[in-house]
Amino acid sequence: MRILLVEDEPELASALKTALRRYDMVVDHAASLLEAGDFAASENYDAILLDRQLPDGDGLTLVPKIRARGNATPVLVLTARSDTSDKVDGLDMGADDYLAKPFAFEELLARLRALLRRPANVQTQVIRAGDLAFDLGHREVLVRGEPLTLPRRELLVLEALLRRTGRMVQRSSLMEAVFGLDDEIQSNALDTHVSRLRRKLAEADAKVEINGVRGVGYLLREIS
Amino acid sequence: MRILLVEDEPELASALKTALRRYDMVVDHAASLLEAGDFAASENYDAILLDRQLPDGDGLTLVPKIRARGNATPVLVLTARSDTSDKVDGLDMGADDYLAKPFAFEELLARLRALLRRPANVQTQVIRAGDLAFDLGHREVLVRGEPLTLPRRELLVLEALLRRTGRMVQRSSLMEAVFGLDDEIQSNALDTHVSRLRRKLAEADAKVEINGVRGVGYLLREIS
DNA sequence: TATCGCGCAATGCTTCTGCAATGTTGGGGG
DNA sequence: CCCCCAACATTGCAGAAGCATTGCGCGATA
Numbered sequence: 001m002r003i004l005l006v007e008d009e010p011e012l013a014s015a016l017k018t019a020l021r022r023y024d025m026v027v028d029h030a031a032s033l034l035e036a037g038d039f040a041a042s043e044n045y046d047a048i049l050l051d052r053q054l055p056d057g058d059g060l061t062l063v064p065k066i067r068a069r070g071n072a073t074p075v076l077v078l079t080a081r082s083d084t085s086d087k088v089d090g091l092d093m094g095a096d097d098y099l100a101k102p103f104a105f106e107e108l109l110a111r112l113r114a115l116l117r118r119p120a121n122v123q124t125q126v127i128r129a130g131d132l133a134f135d136l137g138h139r140e141v142l143v144r145g146e147p148l149t150l151p152r153r154e155l156l157v158l159e160a161l162l163r164r165t166g167r168m169v170q171r172s173s174l175m176e177a178v179f180g181l182d183d184e185i186q187s188n189a190l191d192t193h194v195s196r197l198r199r200k201l202a203e204a205d206a207k208v209e210i211n212g213v214r215g216v217g218y219l220l221r222e223i224s
Numbered sequence: 225m226r227i228l229l230v231e232d233e234p235e236l237a238s239a240l241k242t243a244l245r246r247y248d249m250v251v252d253h254a255a256s257l258l259e260a261g262d263f264a265a266s267e268n269y270d271a272i273l274l275d276r277q278l279p280d281g282d283g284l285t286l287v288p289k290i291r292a293r294g295n296a297t298p299v300l301v302l303t304a305r306s307d308t309s310d311k312v313d314g315l316d317m318g319a320d321d322y323l324a325k326p327f328a329f330e331e332l333l334a335r336l337r338a339l340l341r342r343p344a345n346v347q348t349q350v351i352r353a354g355d356l357a358f359d360l361g362h363r364e365v366l367v368r369g370e371p372l373t374l375p376r377r378e379l380l381v382l383e384a385l386l387r388r389t390g391r392m393v394q395r396s397s398l399m400e401a402v403f404g405l406d407d408e409i410q411s412n413a414l415d416t417h418v419s420r421l422r423r424k425l426a427e428a429d430a431k432v433e434i435n436g437v438r439g440v441g442y443l444l445r446e447i448s
Numbered sequence: 449t450a451t452c453g454c455g456c457a458a459t460g461c462t463t464c465t466g467c468a469a470t471g472t473t474g475g476g477g478g
Numbered sequence: 479c480c481c482c483c484a485a486c487a488t489t490g491c492a493g494a495a496g497c498a499t500t501g502c503g504c505g506a507t508a
Contacts, residue, residue, distance in 0.1 A: 191498065412487090
């Protein structure tokens with residue numbers, strides 16, 4: 001899951017980023033309207049967290065702009081103002097939800113999950129392959145019922161591959177799933193994670209294997 | 225956005241169609257399993273809404289069928305039955321999400337959006353010939369649903385030929401497609417790649433064959 | 449502060465790929 | 479009608495490019 005966080009206050013931004021990371025989200029941070037527009041145009045996000053008060057204008061104006069580009073990414077607006085008229089404004093302009101500051105992080109997360117349609121209490125989606133079961137909602141990997149704990153980046157790699165079990169995942173697409181924009185990667189970090197993941201899958205005897213395809217990417221397949 | 229709606233109950237079908245149109249989706253409607261199979265084979269859809277109870281059988285059986293043809297279109301299953309075992313069945317057969325009737329239209333739409341938002345499920349162009357399916361976007365070749373991994377140059381040869389299945393491709397045009405303008409090739413490298421590709425296509429029994437035409441170039445034909 | 453995750457870089461290895469040598473085919477001229 | 483040459487087919491090989499693996503150190507986390 002990839003989130004665009006638009007928030008100019010550095011302290012809050014950094015706190016949110018850290019908190020969201022803990023839920024295995026890849027977070028890109030934009031501190032201004034301008035930056036946010038660029039980010040939203042160039043990447044695919046699963047949701048946008050949007051502050052209204054930004055140095056270069058009202059965050060809300062971003063919404064019709066990206067909607068006009070045919071982008072339906074759910075937007076959750078954060079704001080200090082909380083009267084009803086503000087809320088109506090926000091929703092009218094195409095935002096999907098509205099949260100007044102100050103807020104409890106729990107509530108933010110709950111609303112975010114609702115936007116992403118991953119309510120924790122409802123039956124969550126599980127992807128299976130080989131003896132693996134990846135519970136997308138609980139961010140948990142089971143091998144024949146036994147939990148397999150994986151570090152964040154490896155989990156993201158596995159998720160991206162599992163979503164296309166048996167089929168190619170381009171290298172670029174994997175990079176997008178695993179790294180945010182400000183993770184400046186200039187090495188074979190992805191290969192590293194794949195390698196470590198491979199070892200763990202083999203050790204757990206998960207009955208899946210990750211094949212690399214030179215010049216294209218990776219694919220995960222079930223083995224008997 | 226192009227949706228295939230598979231639903232035999234006329235009233236519900238028509239209501240859904242109208243509702244989805246309102247969200248700028250192009251909806252094709254199939255009322256039977258047979259019809260659905262034809263539609264899915266001949267068009268590229270961004271998602272399929274699939275009812276299970278159809279006059280000529282269980283809608284779910286459609287899923288493995290289209291997957292076997294190398295079609296990865298996300299499928300959202302609609303059903304009256306809603307016990308957990310049914311859901312697991314559905315997801316195991318390759319469906320992407322599951323929604324029990326009766327449902328709120330809002331929820332259907334949200335789940336549909338969620339499916340379409342997954343970057344992995346962005347519909348890319350697929351060229352078919354014989355038992356081959358070349359997914360241009362993912363740079364992947366499937367033979368009857370099984371991935372066939374090919375090195376870059378052979379992939380380029382195949383792509384160029386597939387784009388003109390059954391018609392001549394001039395040698396010079398192939399050269400350009402495979403080596404680009406920068407590579408200075410001064411050998412029979414192209415012939416080499418064609419040869420290696422031929423062997424792999426034969427081994428995979430892809431039901432296509434590459435014919436050379438002296439002095440002109442190559443063409444790819446389907447064989448029975 | 450001890451642990452763990454993570455990016456990085458060095459190393460070794462696999463696979464690709466251009467090339468050339470050799471085999472095969474086909475068509476036009478003698 | 480047959481031969482010969484040119485064009486294509488196939489295969490082994492070696493250089494190169496890309497990938498896999500591993501140890502290391504820094505920095506984040508608890």
